[in-house]
Amino acid sequence: MKKHDVIVIGAGHNGLTNAAFLAKAGLDVVVLEKNSYVGGATASLELHEGWIYSNCSYVCSLFRPEIYQALDLGRHGLEVVPLQGSVSMMQNGDHFGSYHQPEIRRREMMRHSKRDADAAIRFDADLMKWCRLIRAFLLRTPPDPASFKIRDAMEFAYLLKRFHSLSESQLYEFIRFFTMSIAEYLEQYFESDIVLAHFSGGSIIGTGLGVYSPGTAYVLLHHAMGDIDGNVGSWGFARGGMGSVSKAIASSLRSYGGEVRTEAEVATINVAGGRANGVMLASGEQISAKVVVSNLDAKRTFLQVMKPADVPDKLLHRARNFKMRGSSGKVNIALDGMPDFPGLPSGSPLTLGHMHFTDSLERLERAYDDWKDCRWSADPYVDMVIPTQYDPSMAPPGKHMMSIFVQYCPVEVEGGWTDAERDAFGASVIDQISDYSPNFKDLLLHTEIRTPRELEAEVGLTEGNIFQGELTLDQLMFNRPFPGYAQYRGPVKNMYMCSSSNHPGGGVMGAPGANSAREILRDLGRKDTTPEDFEDD
Amino acid sequence: MSKPPPNADLTPLPDYRQVLQPSPFHTRLVEHCPLQNWMSWNGYQTPRVCDVLASEYFAIRSTCSVMDLTPMEKYRIAGPDALKFLNRLVTRDVGDLKAGRVTYVVWCNDEGKVLDDGTLFHLRAGEYRLCAQHHQLDWLLLSSIGMDVSIQAETHQVAALSVQGPTSYALLTAAGVVGLDQLKPFGILHTRLRVFDLMISRTGFTGDLGYELWVEPAAALSLWDALFAPAQQGLFDVRVIGLSALEMARIEAGFIVPGDDFNTAETTVRADHDRSPFELGLDWLVNFDKPHFTGKRALLRERARPVMRRLVKLRVSGNKPPMDSFLYDAEHGRRIGTVKSQSWSPILKSNVCLADVGYSNGLVPSQIWAEIYYQKELEWRATWAECFMSEKPFWAHPRRLKTPPRNF
Numbered sequence: 031m032k033k034h035d036v037i038v039i040g041a042g043h044n045g046l047t048n049a050a051f052l053a054k055a056g057l058d059v060v061v062l063e064k065n066s067y068v069g070g071a072t073a074s075l076e077l078h079e080g081w082i083y084s085n086c087s088y089v090c091s092l093f094r095p096e097i098y099q100a101l102d103l104g105r106h107g108l109e110v111v112p113l114q115g116s117v118s119m120m121q122n123g124d125h126f127g128s129y130h131q132p133e134i135r136r137r138e139m140m141r142h143s144k145r146d147a148d149a150a151i152r153f154d155a156d157l158m159k160w161c162r163l164i165r166a167f168l169l170r171t172p173p174d175p176a177s178f179k180i181r182d183a184m185e186f187a188y189l190l191k192r193f194h195s196l197s198e199s200q201l202y203e204f205i206r207f208f209t210m211s212i213a214e215y216l217e218q219y220f221e222s223d224i225v226l227a228h229f230s231g232g233s234i235i236g237t238g239l240g241v242y243s244p245g246t247a248y249v250l251l252h253h254a255m256g257d258i259d260g261n262v263g264s265w266g267f268a269r270g271g272m273g274s275v276s277k278a279i280a281s282s283l284r285s286y287g288g289e290v291r292t293e294a295e296v297a298t299i300n301v302a303g304g305r306a307n308g309v310m311l312a313s314g315e316q317i318s319a320k321v322v323v324s325n326l327d328a329k330r331t332f333l334q335v336m337k338p339a340d341v342p343d344k345l346l347h348r349a350r351n352f353k354m355r356g357s358s359g360k361v362n363i364a365l366d367g368m369p370d371f372p373g374l375p376s377g378s379p380l381t382l383g384h385m386h387f388t389d390s391l392e393r394l395e396r397a398y399d400d401w402k403d404c405r406w407s408a409d410p411y412v413d414m415v416i417p418t419q420y421d422p423s424m425a426p427p428g429k430h431m432m433s434i435f436v437q438y439c440p441v442e443v444e445g446g447w448t449d450a451e452r453d454a455f456g457a458s459v460i461d462q463i464s465d466y467s468p469n470f471k472d473l474l475l476h477t478e479i480r481t482p483r484e485l486e487a488e489v490g491l492t493e494g495n496i497f498q499g500e501l502t503l504d505q506l507m508f509n510r511p512f513p514g515y516a517q518y519r520g521p522v523k524n525m526y527m528c529s530s531s532n533h534p535g536g537g538v539m540g541a542p543g544a545n546s547a548r549e550i551l552r553d554l555g556r557k558d559t560t561p562e563d564f565e566d567d
Numbered sequence: 568m569s570k571p572p573p574n575a576d577l578t579p580l581p582d583y584r585q586v587l588q589p590s591p592f593h594t595r596l597v598e599h600c601p602l603q604n605w606m607s608w609n610g611y612q613t614p615r616v617c618d619v620l621a622s623e624y625f626a627i628r629s630t631c632s633v634m635d636l637t638p639m640e641k642y643r644i645a646g647p648d649a650l651k652f653l654n655r656l657v658t659r660d661v662g663d664l665k666a667g668r669v670t671y672v673v674w675c676n677d678e679g680k681v682l683d684d685g686t687l688f689h690l691r692a693g694e695y696r697l698c699a700q701h702h703q704l705d706w707l708l709l710s711s712i713g714m715d716v717s718i719q720a721e722t723h724q725v726a727a728l729s730v731q732g733p734t735s736y737a738l739l740t741a742a743g744v745v746g747l748d749q750l751k752p753f754g755i756l757h758t759r760l761r762v763f764d765l766m767i768s769r770t771g772f773t774g775d776l777g778y779e780l781w782v783e784p785a786a787a788l789s790l791w792d793a794l795f796a797p798a799q800q801g802l803f804d805v806r807v808i809g810l811s812a813l814e815m816a817r818i819e820a821g822f823i824v825p826g827d828d829f830n831t832a833e834t835t836v837r838a839d840h841d842r843s844p845f846e847l848g849l850d851w852l853v854n855f856d857k858p859h860f861t862g863k864r865a866l867l868r869e870r871a872r873p874v875m876r877r878l879v880k881l882r883v884s885g886n887k888p889p890m891d892s893f894l895y896d897a898e899h900g901r902r903i904g905t906v907k908s909q910s911w912s913p914i915l916k917s918n919v920c921l922a923d924v925g926y927s928n929g930l931v932p933s934q935i936w937a938e939i940y941y942q943k944e945l946e947w948r949a950t951w952a953e954c955f956m957s958e959k960p961f962w963a964h965p966r967r968l969k970t971p972p973r974n975f
């Protein structure tokens with residue numbers, strides 16, 4: 031039987047990234063994916079004839095440009111087009127538009143509060159300070175604070191140097207930032223309800239926390255630390271949907287001789303003598319390799335595909351307690367035309383960006399209350415985009431594809447999810463939108479509704495948590511996924527992790543995949559093919 | 568339901584199709600701007616160059632220039648604690664600023680780093696206008712907590728023109744302004760012209776004789792027409808100018824622009840990229856004898872240490888433009904700084920610039936050289952030019968101070 035150098039379990043974008051760098055280093059790599067398509071939560075699927083859905087992730091910003099460059103993804107078909115601005119529509123018929131043009135954006139903010147328009151300058155500069163710090167750690171392996179190894183000590187020195195560039199008061203602010211709620215954080219800057227609501231939305235996306243829960247301020251940063259062509263905080267559409275990211279990485283992987291096998295679900299990781307040496311597929315097929323890498327979330331990795339006997343008790347315990355509460359849903363729609371939004375100025379460019387319908391912190395908190403009670407939010411927070419306004423490849427001319435991310439949606443509803451309950455959840459989202467768009471309901475051709483149940487079953491995200499684990503301080507940096515396991519090495523030799531459950535966490539970023547590849551190549555004594563970060567000095 | 572926003576701007580603003588906002592003078596301004604070379608100044612549609620840059624520059628220095636000043640940020644500050652508030656805000660003592668007088672100020676954050684600079688107008692007893700380079704409402708309101716003071720952004724509610732040049736006095740007098748003969752530099756005159764109220768201050772950003780004119784937006788066009796009436800009778804050459812001509816004049820006069828010559832504290836992201844008044848050479852604006860002001864403690868500490876760096880005025884030899892140049896200390900061969908704003912001075916026939924220069928151990932570098940890259944027919948060349956520090960403005964004509972000014 032042929033023995034591969036490396037098996038990567040799961041063809042999520044991180045698994046593919048990991049495999050591509052290993053193949054680039056000359057290793058014989060095979061990626062095993064349970065689904066019939068690659069990409070996991072980064073996929074484009076044609077679910078209605080002629081319409082391509084980005085059915086999980088839908089916008090791109092966090093993906094490391096260093097990886098894009100190193101894997102030559104542009105030549106492998108990837109194109110990320112910046113999207114323009116965002117808008118929150120208000121119950122009183124007004125709106126707040128965060129326009130792409132800074133002059134208009136400022137005037138629009140002044141319409142709601144002159145003071146907020148000025149405070150936005152302070153807010154932007156402060157957020158940029160934290161972005162610069164955090165960005166420097168994305169393509170680095172977190173140091174182990176309990177280790178005495180020279181490398182960990184050096185990495186700590188680097189960390190300190192980075193922090194040293196902060197003044198004392200900034201350092202206190204930074205620590206506060208990680209522990210504050212987004213509402214309290216924003217109230218240090220803004221006074222107008224709509225501005226507060228608009229900027230806090232990004233802080234609850236994907237988390238089982240509310241706008242007043244400590245820790246949500248960091249999530250804002252997690253959504254702001256990416257960039258499109260150097261514009262930090264901007265988001266973009268992958269032409270052809272988010273699956274184009276995975277497809278390009280897979281194509282790059284193949285160009286280095288790597289292989290991807292779909293419909294190859296892994297049942298267990300084989301371990302002998304304290305070393306991983308291959309996997310067994312659900313079909314019973316055995317595949318052996320010198321190294322096994324898991325692209326699955328931490329719960330699946332340590333509680334499902336690894337045999338309990340191979341996992342130390344303490345780690346099993348940690349894995350069971352790993353916080354990955356599902357809190358989000360998704361509604362994807364094929365539209366017969368462009369919906370009207372009479373509340374926006376006619377011909378307004380605001381439909382080109384993110385659209386929201388929540389105008390106060392109070393409504394955001396109420397949406398969270400429903401989730402805590404195991405109900406979907408009656409008045410949810412949505413992040414809605416219509417990429418077909420730019421992208422001709424996702425729907426027929428004149429028709430549109432709409433992607434609606436919904437916060438909150440519980441892992442379990444009372445009595446358990448049924449298809450009828452799922453459809454009722456979707457209907458409540460559609461109702462909210464049609465309050466602002468009278469012709470919306472007439473345009474629906476096909477609707478895909480996804481609750482955590484569907485996300486778990488189809489993508490294999492435990493509890494449907496979009497980040498493969500909450501982004502709270504206790505699960506970040508050298509705590510991700512668990513203290514002592516943050517350097518991508520598993521509990522047995524030759525076994526590694528490369529998924530979003532690892533530093534720097536969820537989102538279409540590629541960084542966990544690349545960082546993990548760097549550690550594997552180091553252990554194998556191979557040349558490092560992963561890129562260094564561009565450094566923003 | 569959202570509560571009504573407390574500081575909403577209720578004046579109608581142009582919609583998204585109009586990226587740059589027209590000023591109240593716009594319809595007249597366009598007639599003088601055949602180049603259509605516009606830029607944004609605080610969101611207003613502002614000419615970079617109206618017609619011919621050299622003519623616009625020489626209008627400032629030899630006849631009379633008119634520039635739309637409306638976009639400058641303006642704040643109205645009044646109330647029982649207005650003076651207390653202002654004296655706590657700015658670094659200089661403004662306690663003795665009399666009604667009808669104007670003074671130049673800077674203000675800092677708690678770390679003693681400069682947030683912005685501007686001119687403070689004591690309009691009438693107890694009532695002030697603060698003109699600033701950048702948006703300051705947030706900082707002003709934060710700084711006023713606990714004080715009985717009203718602070719209002721009035722940028723859009725006041726139209727303003729800057730009239731600068733040796734014939735500015737003569738032109739305004741010919742246009743019908745009465746009482747200008749006794750107005751001293753930094754003085755304010757409240758008067759009427761035709762049918763509207765007009766405020767004139769003898770202020771400017773050119774280092775030359777000049778005035779700034781302030782009216783309600785509704786009177787903007789009448790003011791403009793009154794100013795240009797003498798020119799139409801063939802009396803004086805008056806030229807509308809854009810920001811490029813002003814830039815040349817202000818560098819010659821040694822005036823700094825926050826955001827161009829140094830990074831303002833509020834927008835600074837990287838450590839040590841902001842600047843204190845001392846580092847900007849504005850020591851004379853800091854008064855430690857007055858009651859507490861924001862940044863005082865940090866500035867006291869800084870004063871006790873040797874000077875680390877300074878924004879200096881440099882004359883650069885030769886004729887190659889020292890744009891974005893690195894500066895070297897010729898004695899030690901070390902790189903010590905960079906050029907910020909620079910211009911060819913047509914009146915001095917020399918390059919002049921403002922430069923951020925490191926002082927090692929508080930010592931002024933003895934010999935500074937600029938490394939200049941320039942281009943001839945698309946080919947790049949490098950050269951060196953010796954620089955000479957200038958304590959005084961590069962150019963300042965005595966006529967700017969004379970009262971009454973010369974009537975041509």
Ligand SMILES: Cc1cc2nc3c(=O)[nH]c(=O)nc-3n(C[C@H](O)[C@H](O)[C@H](O)COP(=O)(O)OP(=O)(O)OC[C@H]3O[C@@H](n4cnc5c(N)ncnc54)[C@H](O)[C@@H]3O)c2cc1C
Nearest residue numbers: 040042043044064070071086087088089296490530537538
């Ligand atoms: C609804 C939703 C919306 C999102 N929106 C955005 C967004 O707009 N922007 C953004 O940046 N991020 C977004 N995210 C987050 C982002 O998509 C994920 O963090 C990221 O895609 C995870 O990538 P990954 O490679 O680490 O893991 P995954 O994509 O989860 O990949 C794991 C792979 O393993 C496979 N697998 C599972 N079990 C097995 C097994 N036993 N054998 C073989 N294969 C197996 C799965 O099928 C999957 O392909 C969103 C996520 C969701 C769910």
